[in-house]
Amino acid sequence: MKIERFQQRFSRVATCVVVMIAASMLLAAGTGEVPEFTPRQCDPARVVGPDTCIKCHESEMKQWMQTPHYRTFDVLHRTPEAKEIAKKMDLRSIKRNDTCVTCHYTRQLQGTRERVVAGVSCESCHGGAKDWLNLHADYGGPNITREMETAGHREKRLAESIAAGMNNPTNLYLMARQCLSCHTVPDEKLVNVGGHKAGTDDFELVAWSQGSVRHNFVRSDGAVNATSDPARLRVMYVVGAMADLEASLRAVSKATEMSTYGRTSAARAARTKQRLWDIQRKIDHPLVAKALDAVSQLELKLGNESQILAAADAVGAAAYEFADVDGNTIAEVDAMLPDPSQYK
Template sequence: MDHCLAKIRTKHEWHCQKAMLRCFASCLYLYCSASLVAAEAENQIYQIISDPAEMLGPDSCTKCHENEMQAWHATPHFTTFDSLHRKAEAKAIADRLGLGSVKRNDTCVNCHYTQQQVDERIRVVAGVSCESCHGAARDWIALHNDYGGPNATKESETPEHRQERIETSVQAGMNNPTNLYLIARQCLACHTTPNEALVNVGDHAAGSKEFELVSWSQGMVRHNFLRTGGAANAQSAPEQLRVMYVVGVLADLEASLRATAQATSKAPFGIAAAQRAAGLKRKLYDISQRVSDPHIDDALHAALSVPLKLNHNAELTAAADSVGKAAYNFAAQTDGSSLAAIDPLLPAPAQYKTK
C-alpha cells in the first residue's frame, strides 16, 4: 500500500487511495483490540528512521503549518544549516575524526541536518527540521491531514476518525505528539551524543548536560499553534507539563542506558553516559516517591536492576528497552491530572530555554 501511495499521480487515483486507506483504518479500528494495537506500536517505538528517500523536506509542511515554520526560523535548529559548517569548533571535530565537510558525513548530518534524496542524489536540505522530530513523512503525510473526506476539515472531523487517523499515521512512521514519548526519544537520540568515537576521538561534548524536556521544549522551540487554530503559540497546560517532565526523564534515562551499553572503554563517553544515567535514576526515584504509577515503577525497577559498568551491553540494552516501553505506555495512558505532587520538580517559565 505504501508503494502504491508513492506512485499516485492523478486526482482520481488519489481519492481512490484515500478511500482505501480510510477503509483499512476503519477495519483496523473495529477489529483490532486496543491491546493488539498497543503491541504493534510497541514493536516500533525503538525504531528511529531518517531515510533520505522517505524525506519530503520542510517546504512540504509550510502550506498547512506556516506559523510553525515562522517559529522554527527563529531557532538554532533552523540557522544551523547556514552556520554550523562555518564554525571552527565543528571543523576541528570533523578533522579529528577524518570526516571532511561537516555537511557531508553521517556523523554530523544525522543530528544537525535534514537529508533528502533529490534526483537520485542525497542532499542536505535544512537544519534540524520538521521530519527530524516527527519522522520521515512520505508514508504518513497524506494520512495525517485526511480529516474524513475531500470536504472534511479539522473542525468537522469526528472523534472516531481522529483516533483512526492518529493510529494509522503512527503506524506509517509519524512521531505524533499525542504520545510525547515519540517526540522525546527523538530529542534524546541526539542530545545524549550516543557516539563513542565522536566524544572520545572527536572531543565533541558528551551530550547536552542541561537538557530537560520541559524547559528545552517550551521556550524558543515551542510551536503550539494547532490548539488555537493558528491564533497564538499556546502555552502547555499544567497537566501536560507534568507528563512531559516524566517522559523527558524516562526518555533521557533510556538513551543514557543505551549509550552506557555501547561504551567499550573507560573514557569520557562511557563515563559521561554512566554518570548521566545514574543522575536520571535518582530523578526517577524522586518522582516515584511523589506519585504512584505502575509504568514509573516498571522503569525504575528495570534501571536499578543493572550496573552502570562496561561489558554489560545485553543487560543495559534490555533495561533500556524496558524503560522505553514504560515511557511509551506512561505517555499513552497518563493525562497528568494525578501528578500534581511533582509540580515542585518542574522548571519555572523563567528557566525555559530562550536561546
C-alpha cells in the first residue's frame, strides 16, 4: 500500500485544527527543551560495563540476565536471520559495525580499542555511566544509605546525575522514546536492502516495560520487583502512544523511496494515530488534542520531510508535557490498558 493512501487517512478528520508551527513554540513554559530524538549509542569511552552496576544493583542485574536484551550478546550473531541480513548489507561482523551495534550491543573503550562487552545493557538505556556513577551512588555521605537519604538530597542527586549524562529514569516520555528509538528501526537501507523488520509491530510501552524487563527493585531495597501503580500505568499508556506516533513519523521522514521501509513506517504512524484518537475519545485531554492537531492534515509522502519532522516535534513536545499529568485524573483509560497476562 502506498504512502499516499496513508496521507488520505491522515487528512480525513475535519474537526482538527492544523498546527504547523515549530516545535520550540509548542513547548509549554517551564518544561524546558525536549532533547533530540535519536538512537542513543553509548560513548564507549564513558561505558563502565554491567559488572560495575552489579555492585549496588544485584537484583536488577539478575532480572536483566533473564531478558532477551541480555541474551543478545551470545545469541544474535548466531541466528540465521541475522547472518542473512549481514550478508545482504555486506557486513563482515554483526558485532563490529555501527549498523547492528547501535541498537543491539554495548561497546566499551578498552585501551585504544572499542569492544562489544554486552547486549542491550544498563548503559544502553541509562547512558554511559563514567561521568555520573559516583553522583548517582552518593546518598548524602559515606555512611548514608538510600533509606536514610533526605528528599532534598535525592532531588539534587538525580538532577546532577541527569546533567552529567544519566538518561532520565523518572520522565515516562523520555523512557518511551529511548525504547522506540530502536523498536522503530532508524535505518532505511537496513530494511529495504537487508530485509530487517522496520520495527517491533506490537510494541506497546506498558506491555513491553512491565514484563520481563521490569526491574523496579529500588522501592524495596532489592527485595521485590515492584509493579507500577495504576496512575503511573495510565500515563505510561498514553505517553507510549504519543511517543510511538512521534517515532513512526520520524521513520517516515527518512524514507527516500517507495518501498518497504516507507510503507511500513507510514502504516504504523496511521495505526498509532488511530489509537491516540481512541484514547482522546475517553479522556478528552488538551495535550492529546495538541498531538492530534499536529498530524490532522499532515501529508505522509516522499519529499515532505520538513513538515513531517515538525509534526513529530510537536507530538513529542506534547508527550513530554503529558508525562507530568496526574494519572488519577485519566482513569477512563483503564479499559484500554493491557492485561498483565499480555506483558512481554
